[in-house]
Amino acid sequence: MTLRFDGQVAIVTGAGNGLGRSHALQLAARGAKVVVNDLGGSRDGSGGSTAAAAEVVNTIRAAGGEAIAHGANVAVMSEVEDMVAQAMAEWGRVDVLINNAGILRDKSFSKMTMEDFRLVMDVHLMGSVHCSKAVWEIMREQQYGRIVMTTSSSGLYGNFGQTNYGAAKMAVIGLMNTLGLEGASRNIRVNALAPTAATRMTEDIMPEEVLGMLKPEAVTPAALLLAHESAPDRHILAAGGGGYALARIxxxxxxxxxxxxxxxxxxxxxxxxxxxxxxxxxxxxxxxxxxxxxxxxxxxxxxxxx
The missing domain is CATH 1.10.287 (Helix Hairpins)
Structure with a gap:
């Protein structure tokens, strides 16, 4: 059975490049109307541009799909609320949220500033909180919702130089676990994706020959499964380079x-x-x-x- 999203509205954060772009394109190809969110900043969160999100929207529309772009900074609740309001004004519902937006500010803990720690937490953790909160009552009222957090092996197992990123990525597991419990009675299922992919976020971390195997498109099938009507609840699905596994606590x-x-x-x-x-x-x-x-x-x- 082909997994489809016909008639559904999906918000994908950080969808201008890499994993988010791949998720958004595949959701649209399978029938979803997509809000392509991207602040358009650099990998460390600085700057901003609407060009990347606009390109994804144009690609979706050229293929016959429906999409709108929004440049909300997920760390700012008012901007997230505006994004969700635009989705509701355009299509009247929100069925899927993929919390994908992220930044990196890697340094060993001894050299890391509290500003860098807090900013990474704000984007990864509070960004996921803001977006989930903004769609929560909508999903409760329509008695349907699928939320996908993006965690990381750096959070689950640790990674040198990523105390801020690792802390944020483990924190979204706690968010997932409790939201899954609270949303169950309203048919809201919450899961987490633990990706390994060659993106702007990983280009300096892995050898070039390895990066060629770790395409974002190999992770997206896992994201779509977790976003689908048939999704499980409160699972951590790891994906990368054609490999798929469950991480369990x-x-x-x-x-x-x-x-x-x-x-x-x-x-x-x-x-x-x-x-x-x-x-x-x-x-x-x-x-x-x-x-x-x-x-x-x-x-x-x-x-x-x-």
Whole structure:
């Protein structure tokens, strides 16, 4: 079955180049009306131009699709609200949001300024918050929505010189997890894409021969799956160079210590048991962790009473 987006309206941020451009073009090719958002700044977030977004819109229209451009800075809520208002005025609904906009200001933590840290957080994290908030009530009222966050292996696993970027990219996972829970009853599904692609963001990081394999177009199928009506909920889908995998957060089963034995020394002695992966599983929500620990405590109490 071909995955289509006929009659749907999609907003793609940072869609003037790279991954966002690829996402926007493919959404349009599959029937979506697309808001092509791009501030048009450089890789570090400086400057601005409407040229890149306009080129994507022209490409979509030339192929018979519908699209409008908007130069909102996703770090500024009022500009994001204007973008969503224009989408509503043009088409009357918003079905898909792909939070793709981003910048890089890489430096080791010892050399990084707080301005650079805060700006990257503002674009990646608060940009995703602003855009999601701006479409949230629309999606709730129409009882349909698909939101895709863009995370990164730098956030999930760390990457030297990217404390700001890594912190922001892990933060959007927390945003995804809770929005997915809150939106479930209104048929709003929220997922995250963890891409590896050759874009302006990665051109200085990877060797040229590797970059040739990591085309944005290889990531877009994953983005479209997460944006589709049939999407899962609260999943992290990694994609790059033709490879696709799920990243999941697991918690070991762990141990229970009675109050009289709760000490750092006891934890050190029991470290192997705490770290054992036997019986580990992903937790469906934060409360599940407390529930697990309470079950262990109850089992201890019952065993002692028996």
């Amino acid at each position: 697991y918690e070991t089963d762990g141990i229970f210590l009675p109050e009289s034995e709760q000490s750092p020394e006891a934890l050190q002695q029991q470290w192997q048991a705490i770290a054992s992966t036997e019986g580990q599983q992903p937790l469906e929500a934060g409360l599940k962790q407390g529930e697990k620990f309470l079950h262990k405590a109850l089992a201890y109490v019952q065993g002692k009473a028996g």
